[in-house]
Amino acid sequence: MTGFFTLLYKELLRFWKVGFQTIVAPMVSTLLYLLIFFHVLEAHVEAYPGVAYTAFLIPGLVMMAVIQNAFANASSSMIQSKISGNIVFILLSPLSYHAIFFAYIIASIVRGLLVGLGVYWVTLFFFDIPLAQPVWSILFVVLGSAILSALGLIAGIWADKFDQLAAFQNFIILPLTFLSGVFYTIHSLPAGWQYFSHLNPFFYMIDGFRYGFFGVSDISPYISLLIVAICLVAISMLTIRMLKTGYKLRH
Amino acid sequence: MQPAIEVKHVSKRFGDVCALSGIDLEIRAGEFFALLGPNGAGKTTLISIIAGLTLADSGTVSVMGHNVITQYRQARQSLGVVPQELVFDPFFTVREILLIQSGYYGIKHNGDWVDEIIERLDLTSKANANMRALSGGMKRRVLVAQALVHKPPVIILDEPTAGVDVELRQSLWDFIRQLNQNGHTIVLTTHYLDEAETLCNRVAMLKDGKIVALDSTRNMIGKLPAGKSVRLRLLPDTLPAALHTLQLSHTGGMVELRIDTYAQVELILSALRSAHIEILEMHLQQPDLEDVFVNMMRNSGNEVT
Numbered sequence: 001m002t003g004f005f006t007l008l009y010k011e012l013l014r015f016w017k018v019g020f021q022t023i024v025a026p027m028v029s030t031l032l033y034l035l036i037f038f039h040v041l042e043a044h045v046e047a048y049p050g051v052a053y054t055a056f057l058i059p060g061l062v063m064m065a066v067i068q069n070a071f072a073n074a075s076s077s078m079i080q081s082k083i084s085g086n087i088v089f090i091l092l093s094p095l096s097y098h099a100i101f102f103a104y105i106i107a108s109i110v111r112g113l114l115v116g117l118g119v120y121w122v123t124l125f126f127f128d129i130p131l132a133q134p135v136w137s138i139l140f141v142v143l144g145s146a147i148l149s150a151l152g153l154i155a156g157i158w159a160d161k162f163d164q165l166a167a168f169q170n171f172i173i174l175p176l177t178f179l180s181g182v183f184y185t186i187h188s189l190p191a192g193w194q195y196f197s198h199l200n201p202f203f204y205m206i207d208g209f210r211y212g213f214f215g216v217s218d219i220s221p222y223i224s225l226l227i228v229a230i231c232l233v234a235i236s237m238l239t240i241r242m243l244k245t246g247y248k249l250r251h
Numbered sequence: 252m253q254p255a256i257e258v259k260h261v262s263k264r265f266g267d268v269c270a271l272s273g274i275d276l277e278i279r280a281g282e283f284f285a286l287l288g289p290n291g292a293g294k295t296t297l298i299s300i301i302a303g304l305t306l307a308d309s310g311t312v313s314v315m316g317h318n319v320i321t322q323y324r325q326a327r328q329s330l331g332v333v334p335q336e337l338v339f340d341p342f343f344t345v346r347e348i349l350l351i352q353s354g355y356y357g358i359k360h361n362g363d364w365v366d367e368i369i370e371r372l373d374l375t376s377k378a379n380a381n382m383r384a385l386s387g388g389m390k391r392r393v394l395v396a397q398a399l400v401h402k403p404p405v406i407i408l409d410e411p412t413a414g415v416d417v418e419l420r421q422s423l424w425d426f427i428r429q430l431n432q433n434g435h436t437i438v439l440t441t442h443y444l445d446e447a448e449t450l451c452n453r454v455a456m457l458k459d460g461k462i463v464a465l466d467s468t469r470n471m472i473g474k475l476p477a478g479k480s481v482r483l484r485l486l487p488d489t490l491p492a493a494l495h496t497l498q499l500s501h502t503g504g505m506v507e508l509r510i511d512t513y514a515q516v517e518l519i520l521s522a523l524r525s526a527h528i529e530i531l532e533m534h535l536q537q538p539d540l541e542d543v544f545v546n547m548m549r550n551s552g553n554e555v556t
Contacts, residue, residue, distance in 0.1 A: 006354025014342050085338035089397065091304055092332050093355035094324040251265075251305045 004099035007090070011107030015073055022073070022111060027118040030065040034058065034123065037183070047185050048216050055130075058123050059137075059210045060182035062116045063144060067205070070112030070145040071152040071173055074104050078156025079165050082249075091250065097243040101153070101236070108149035109142060116141060130213055136221055137212025143228045144205035148173070150235045157239075157248050176202045186218050201231045253316050255280045255405045255436035256301060261310030263296055263460075270296040271460040274310070278438060278453075280404070283431045285447035285468075286440045287540075288457035289548060294440045295335060297457070298409050302332045314405055328356060331398035335409040335440075337390050339382040345369070345393055346378045349400055356401035368396045371426050373419075388419050395423065399430075406430065408439040412446065424450060448472075448540040456547050464547050468540060475538045475546060481516060482507045483523075484532035491526040494519060507536075 015022040038054045047056030081087035090100060123129065131137065151173065159165040180202035186194050197203050208224035211217035217224070243249070258276040262269075271293045278284050286294045299305035301312050303319045303326065311318060317325035340348060346365065353361035369378050372392040377385060385393065391411065398406060408427070412420045428450065431437045441447055447454060448468055456464040464471060480499060483506045490498060490506055497508040497519070508519060516535070523530060 002357045002359050003355050006351055009354070010343075010351050017342055081340075084341070085334075085336050086340045088304065088334055088338055089340070089352060090355065092302055092327060092330075093352075094327040094357070095355055096324065246306060250303065251299075 003093065003095045004103055007095060007099060007103035008106055011077060011103055012110060014077060015107070015111050022069070023114050023118065026065055026069050026072075026115045027122070030061050030115070030119045031122055034061055034119075048214065051214055051216070054127055056185070056210070056214075057183065058120070058127060058129055059213045060206055062120050062123075063141065063206045063209045064177055064182045065119050066112040066116035066141055066145050067148040067177060067202070068112075068173070069115045070108045070148040071155070071169070073108035073111040074149045074152030075156040075159075075165055075169070076152075077104065077107075078153055079159055079162065082156070083161070087249065097240055100243055101150075101240050104153050105146055105149040105236075108152060109145045112145035112148070113141065116145075132215035133212045135212070137209055139225065140205055140208040140212065140221075140228065143225075143232055144202075144209065147201070147205070147228070147232050147235055150232070150239045153239050154235070154242065157242055160248075176200055180206050181218070182206060201227060204228050252280055254278060255282065255315060256438065257311075257313045258297070258301070259311050261297070261300060261307045261312060263293075263300065263305065263308050269460050271300075271307075274460075274462060276455060276462065276465070278436060280315075280436050281431070281434060282436055282438075282453055283428075283451045284436070284438045285451040285454045286438065286457060287444065287447060287454060287544060288440075292457040293460040294457055295409055296460075298332070298407055298438075298440065301407065302330060303327060328401065329404050331401065331403035331406045333394050333398045333406075333408040333411050335413070337387060337394070339385075339390055339393065341381070341383045344379050344381055345374055345385070345396075348382065348393065349396055352397045353400040358401060361400060364402070365396075365400065368399050372396050373422060388415050391415055392419070392423075395426075403435070405436045405438070408437070410440050410442065412441060412443060420446075444540045444544055454540070456544065458548055464543070471543045472538050472540060475542055478538070479510050479513070480507050480536045481510055481519060482532075482534040482536060483519075483530055485523070486529040486531055489528070491522050491528065493522045505532075 034054070034057065037057055041053050047053055078087075081090070155165055155168040159168060179197065180200050181197065186197045186203065189197065204219075204224035204227045207217045207219060208221045208228065211221040211224070254277045256276070256278040258274050261271055261274040263271040274297060286297065288294050296305060300307045301314065301319065303323055306320075313319060314326040315329040317329060319326040343351065346369070349365045349368065350361060353365065369375055372395060374389065374392055374396065377389055382390065382393065391414075395408070395411060398408075406427075411423060415423070424446070427437055439447070439451070451468055453467050454464070454471060455462050466474075484504055485506060488504055490501070494508060497510070499507040499509050501507070510516060510519075
């Protein structure tokens with residue numbers, strides 16, 4: 001276990017040492033989103049009956065910040081190590097595939113949660129947000145960030161250059177995030193769009209997370225939990241398999 | 252005794268390029284072994300396969316009896332590798348890196364040994380400096396230190412002295428030699444053949460992915476067809492008749508005479524003295540590993556095992 005804890009410690013230290021860039025900056029940009037949407041839309045939209053748009057938006061933005069940073073952490077750590085070549089120190093060591101997987105994933109979850117908590121904490125000064133069922137929120141935020149961490153690791157292993165990683169992020173992660181109901185409830189969408197939203201696994205993370213706040217969601221949190229859990233298991237298995245076979249890491 | 256490294260029928264292709272074909276190699280525990288060959292001969296590929304960084308297409312490799320694929324954790328625990336590239340993690344200081352590296356190998360409190368390596372490699376003044384701030388030579392020392400944190404029985408150094416100044420080269424070899432005396436098996440690749448000749452007791456030469464020579468350093472030099480010779484610049488530039496049978500060449504004012512034993516030098520000197528010929532310049536030529544290397548690389552296909 002020493003090997004695992006060391007790699008976890010190293011991964012945590014890696015982003016902590018550049019905390020302004022990895023934690024504070026994404027907090028600020030998320031809060032700017034909030035400020036803008038609040039200014040433009042607060043008076044016009046009510047997401048659920050009795051739930052103001054800003055109150056609805058905040059959990060969505062928190063979750064978005066969490067998953068984006070979880071993804072960014074694992075993917076950038078992996079690709080930086082690959083491109084600078086220092087991944088060799090991990091590959092030469094007797095660390096098991098599982099130890100490598102869990103160390104990267106947990107460190108990325110921690111970074112995601114730190115950013116999310118930071119955003120949530122700041123909004124508490126200005127808005128009154130209920131937290132009806134915190135257990136559901138915690139469950140979804142941890143599982144959701146784990147999925148994005150694993151996706152980040154996959155992207156970091158797969159990409160040979162930063163350009164490819166940016167493509168993965170901008171053409172896969174970003175659309176799935178923005179179209180998952182961060183900014184709107186899918187009940188406000190036309191039927192066709194609603195259908196496509198249900199094919200997006202990110203939708204279930206955000207919907208389930210929001211259920212923890214308002215006790216209301218677009219679909220049952222149990223179904224969301226099942227789908228999110230299945231996604232996590234499948235993506236984790238794929239990631240561990242990539243580490244085990246040495247895909248793009250051992251030639 | 253169990254070999255330190257055992258390579259059996261290992262082949263590896265990269266696309267159309269055959270990097271290694273059917274390599275068999277056994278390196279005994281306690282040896283100081285050199286892998287030599289021109290660029291692209293397959294040295295680094297072979298080392299990478301032993302280290303588990305590259306996967307062989309066929310064949311098996313074990314380190315201290317542990318298969319590098321099926322028992323990768325034990326095999327890697329037994330191995331310390333100094334990579335050829337100057338790679339480093341820019342987020343950490345030298346001491347942090349070494350403690351983190353220890354942790355990867357399951358060692359919790361390694362401060363004493365880490366401090367000792369830092370001192371032996373003359374890194375004390377840089378122990379708390381960030382890796383980015385280090386010169387190339389210093390980074391090279393840290394790479395060596397990283398390979399040693401877990402006191403591996405087998406240490407592989409891939410061109411450890413490339414681009415390193417003379418002073419570090421000397422102190423590095425002193426340290427490595429001492430590790431070898433303490434029982435560590437050392438495998439190195441280098442382009443400085445004089446280093447391999449003075450340090451290593453056995454040498455393998457690779458060419459085009461095949462081992463073309465494998466023997467003790469002394470045997471290899473001894474097997475060379477070209478023997479010893481003396482090169483002389485004389486005044487006047489003529490050779491006494493008694494020495495004509497020894498003459499190999501006479502070009503550009505230099506005479507080259509073949510000798511079979513060093514005692515013959517004395518005969519040559521006395522012959523010149525009695526002919527009143529003055530010696531302006533004199534070189535003793537003896538074959539070294541470089542001659543073996545050049546000879547081997549020229550005569551490809553002559554597989555020697």
